[in-house]
Amino acid sequence: MVVGELRRLHAAMAMSRAIETHCVRQSPHWYPSIGEEAVLVGTWSRLRDDDFAVPHYRGALIVPWLRGRSVKDVLACVTQRRSSPTGGRLYGAFAGDVARRVMPYVTMVLGPNLGVAAGIAYAYRRQAGDAVAVASLGDGTAGTGDFHESMNLAAVHHLPVVYVCQNNQLSISTPTAASHAGDSIADWASRYGMTAERVDGNDVVAVAAAVDALVEHVRSGRGPGFVEALTYRVTGHFGADPAAYRDGAEAERWIARDPIAAAERALAEQGVPAPELAAAHAHAAAQVAAAADELAAEPALTAADLGAGEVYADAGQRA
Amino acid sequence: MPVSAPELRAGARSTMREAILAGIAAEMRRDESVVVIGQDVRAFEGPLKSTAGLWREFGDGRVLEMPICESTMTAFGVGAALAGLRPVVDIMFSDLLPIATTPLIQLAAPLHYYTGGAASVPMVVRTRGGDGPYRAHPQNYEALFAHSPGLVVVAPSNASDAHGLIRSAIRSDDPVLFLENIFLYNAYREPLPADEHLVPLGRARIARAGRDVTVVAYGRTVRTSLSAAERLADEHVEAEIVDLRTVTPLDADTVAASVARTGRLLVVHEAWATGGIGAEVIAHVSRSCFAALKTAPALIGAPAVPVPWAEPLRDALLPTADAIAAACRRLCENGDG
Numbered sequence: 001m002v003v004g005e006l007r008r009l010h011a012a013m014a015m016s017r018a019i020e021t022h023c024v025r026q027s028p029h030w031y032p033s034i035g036e037e038a039v040l041v042g043t044w045s046r047l048r049d050d051d052f053a054v055p056h057y058r059g060a061l062i063v064p065w066l067r068g069r070s071v072k073d074v075l076a077c078v079t080q081r082r083s084s085p086t087g088g089r090l091y092g093a094f095a096g097d098v099a100r101r102v103m104p105y106v107t108m109v110l111g112p113n114l115g116v117a118a119g120i121a122y123a124y125r126r127q128a129g130d131a132v133a134v135a136s137l138g139d140g141t142a143g144t145g146d147f148h149e150s151m152n153l154a155a156v157h158h159l160p161v162v163y164v165c166q167n168n169q170l171s172i173s174t175p176t177a178a179s180h181a182g183d184s185i186a187d188w189a190s191r192y193g194m195t196a197e198r199v200d201g202n203d204v205v206a207v208a209a210a211v212d213a214l215v216e217h218v219r220s221g222r223g224p225g226f227v228e229a230l231t232y233r234v235t236g237h238f239g240a241d242p243a244a245y246r247d248g249a250e251a252e253r254w255i256a257r258d259p260i261a262a263a264e265r266a267l268a269e270q271g272v273p274a275p276e277l278a279a280a281h282a283h284a285a286a287q288v289a290a291a292a293d294e295l296a297a298e299p300a301l302t303a304a305d306l307g308a309g310e311v312y313a314d315a316g317q318r319a
Numbered sequence: 320m321p322v323s324a325p326e327l328r329a330g331a332r333s334t335m336r337e338a339i340l341a342g343i344a345a346e347m348r349r350d351e352s353v354v355v356i357g358q359d360v361r362a363f364e365g366p367l368k369s370t371a372g373l374w375r376e377f378g379d380g381r382v383l384e385m386p387i388c389e390s391t392m393t394a395f396g397v398g399a400a401l402a403g404l405r406p407v408v409d410i411m412f413s414d415l416l417p418i419a420t421t422p423l424i425q426l427a428a429p430l431h432y433y434t435g436g437a438a439s440v441p442m443v444v445r446t447r448g449g450d451g452p453y454r455a456h457p458q459n460y461e462a463l464f465a466h467s468p469g470l471v472v473v474a475p476s477n478a479s480d481a482h483g484l485i486r487s488a489i490r491s492d493d494p495v496l497f498l499e500n501i502f503l504y505n506a507y508r509e510p511l512p513a514d515e516h517l518v519p520l521g522r523a524r525i526a527r528a529g530r531d532v533t534v535v536a537y538g539r540t541v542r543t544s545l546s547a548a549e550r551l552a553d554e555h556v557e558a559e560i561v562d563l564r565t566v567t568p569l570d571a572d573t574v575a576a577s578v579a580r581t582g583r584l585l586v587v588h589e590a591w592a593t594g595g596i597g598a599e600v601i602a603h604v605s606r607s608c609f610a611a612l613k614t615a616p617a618l619i620g621a622p623a624v625p626v627p628w629a630e631p632l633r634d635a636l637l638p639t640a641d642a643i644a645a646a647c648r649r650l651c652e653n654g655d656g
Contacts, residue, residue, distance in 0.1 A: 119398025123398070
């Protein structure tokens with residue numbers, strides 16, 4: 001990967017971390033994606049704008065940003081000001097951005113979005129273009145019936161869809177090994193007959209390369225693909241969760257494998273000066289702080305913003 | 320040997336099944352984005368021949384065979400709808416609706432509102448249920464879905480309405496649950512209008528005018544209520560039958576206007592009375608036009624008993640014309656005029 005491209009990925013990971021760090025400070029109930037940025041950016045920065053992105057909930061805010069939503073509008077989904085693109089109607093992390101082809105996380109049930117991605121892929125194929133659908137999921141989601149049904153559907157109909165498992169090795173407190181039979185989630189996917197591979201999810205270059213290859217495979221009509229990116233949830237399930245249930249030494253090993261630090265070592269080896277890398281973080285943090293200040297000055301949503309007449313698309317059907 | 324998808328012919332008499340199928344086929348001819356998704360919808364021609372002829376006419380690309388996965392196939396329909404298609408998802412029978420509840424009530428229904436109008440879900444989920452000649456698949460779950468803002472729930476009572484409603488449902492930008500009553504499916508033939516026939520969603524119909532008592536019904540019980548009304552007419556009691564057609568959003572105006580004329584209200588449905596559509600209709604009338612009521616409203620629905628299998632037990636759940644006529648007589652004994 002050329003240095004300019006890696007710098008672009010690094011800057012996006014820095015932005016993801018700045019946004020998540022801000023959100024987890026704002027709410028102890030936030031589900032942080034800190035430490036999982038290589039999977040997020042390695043996946044979601046590799047698509048065309050006409051590809052439909054269906055992200056897993058953890059870390060999803062960066063996806064609309066990668067498609068051009070401003071930092072302020074990203075944070076407005078969280079702070080629930082009147083300018084929020086979702087009008088405060090969806091939990092901030094789940095906002096999506098349908099106009100930019102980013103699927104919201106509408107139901108808290110894990111799994112239905114995998115079927116949604118397959119349906120999008122079917123529609124895309126009907127429309128005879130070469131756009132694809134890409135959906136990510138957690139390792140926990142892989143235990144659902146919807147996961148297995150969607151893998152089967154995508155494979156049996158040769159749909160242009162890529163699934164990316166953001167495997168952070170914990171379903172809340174349960175390690176993957178204690179909840180999932182079989183060798184790996186990628187192995188499950190491969191048994192459905194789709195091209196599947198496992199990559200180091202803390203190496204943004206490796207994730208990007210795997211996603212690039214599979215998207216091209218899928219785009220050329222050769223059926224669905226699957227990437228399992230192995231990472232680790234270095235935080236609790238939510239901000240205030242001390243994660244006392246897990247192996248501290250294991251967490252320390254993964255913290256030492258921080259994906260942003262790894263990218264910085266690679267960039268340093270290629271001659272990028274340390275102050276320039278630090279500047280990427282400072283720039284991201286400054287943008288987040290400025291957006292947060294701007295939003296704090298905006299009017300909060302009130303009961304008058306409920307929008308009870310906006311439930312149905314066809315005005316004639318409104319009760 | 321598969322038949323071709325039915326076309327409307329002037330003067331032809333259709334069953335409800337044929338009328339719905341002709342409506343889907345007409346919309347598929349009119350709009351390339353309309354597709355059918357379901358289990359056994361190709362060579363088997365759908366449960367109770369619900370998709371007969373569509374595969375032959377429209378081919379693999381527009382009639383998609385699904386594995387048995389009602390939940391995922393409904394989510395799949397949502398995705399297809401978001402990406403520009405107008406899917407008609409065929410869920411074989413109403414017994415299977417509970418497993419598709421998550422994508423229906425937590426994904427399709429709220430999506431338009433949650434996205435501030437950026438997304439809509441032009442999807443129809445059709446299924447068939449209610450006690451019928453095969454005595455199978457008797458569940459009536461409409462109240463579960465009527466309770467979910469963002470869904471439209473349709474339950475036609477006759478072939479002509481069924482045809483016009485399925486066409487409107489396919490053209491609607493909202494998700495529509497379309498309930499096809501098995502008792503009515505093949506039992507009656509009626510002429511369909513030859514022209515492009517659309518019945519608006521969300522609008523009830525006065526199936527029979529009458530001055531003495533309003534009977535609100537939908538699906539199969541409209542026909543039962545009309546039979547009861549004929550008997551009552553011999554006794555000089557004129558029942559007005561309101562066919563809701565769309566169960567939700569409720570056409571409260573048409574119901575209230577009828578009650579304003581008659582002053583008496585009976586609601587009849589095959590589904591459980593507890594927490595059902597009838598309770599909703601009565602609550603609405605009680606709130607909005609209590610002063611028009613000459614006597615307390617009445618409700619006939621299934622008792623709060625799981626639907627049993629043996630036919631004599633099952634029969635005990637069904638609203639009969641006798642029961643409807645008796646309830647109307649009791650209402651008319653109360654209140655002056």
